[in-house]
């Protein structure tokens with residue numbers, strides 16, 4: 001049995017998905033993923049630095065950049081990190097657009113990354129949390145606390161299990177039955193997006209990650225979006241650690 005949380009396995013899933021990822025994610029979420037990316041950016045406190053530099057972790061094909069650069073005009077540079085060469089290639093195609101000079105792309109496993117300490121005015125991540133299991137979330141939390149400068153800000157969002165919502169069974173039916181069926185029919189029997197459904201339902205929500213980030217001394221706000229179908233964490237690294 002494959003370990004679905006092994007970074008090599010995850011990379012292969014996204015390498016195979018990369019061509020169709022943008023369309024599938026938009027259509028199958030009825031446009032919600034775009035709205036959630038915008039809300040994730042809106043939840044991030046403004047970076048204090050005038051010409052801010054930061055990281056987009058699990059950047060995919062750079063879906064969040066338009067929202068990020070539109071809201072925070074003063075951002076000087078975004079370093080995008082993603083393990084998938086397929087997603088990377090797609091992102092670079094998009095980079096031929098006018099924002100290329102502000103984006104650098106690193107193809108790397110975030111969990112094994114040696115990004116420099118105290119190097120980021122902000123960290124953003126959209127829909128990159130679900131392919132990690134709890135001990136990997138712990139590593140991610142440690143990385144974010146380490147790379148943020150004092151006063152640095154962050155925001156992350158992920159599709160989640162809307163526990164307690166009366167329409168939850170319908171939502172799970174959509175994820176576990178409708179999406180795999182659409183994929184098998186329209187995408188010639190591929191099973192990759194069904195994997196994304198499995199990751200999403202296993203993920204639960206971002207509450208545990210919020211606790212891990214607080215454990216590293218970060219100030220964290222935990223938010224539920226649309227009845228908990230997505231959850232997010234946003235906040236900052238205090239300039240002066242609390243005693």
Ligand SMILES: C[S@@+](CC[C@H](N)C(=O)[O-])C[C@H]1O[C@@H](n2cnc3c(N)ncnc32)[C@H](O)[C@@H]1O
Pocket residue numbers: 007010011014025037057058059060061062063064081082083084087108109110111125126127128131
């Ligand atoms: C669902 S996509 C999200 C892409 C994009 N941020 C968005 O808003 O749609 C998740 C991305 O996380 C990347 N990823 C998964 N595990 C990773 C890891 N260990 N290090 C870096 N990137 C990773 C995948 O290659 C994929 O591009």
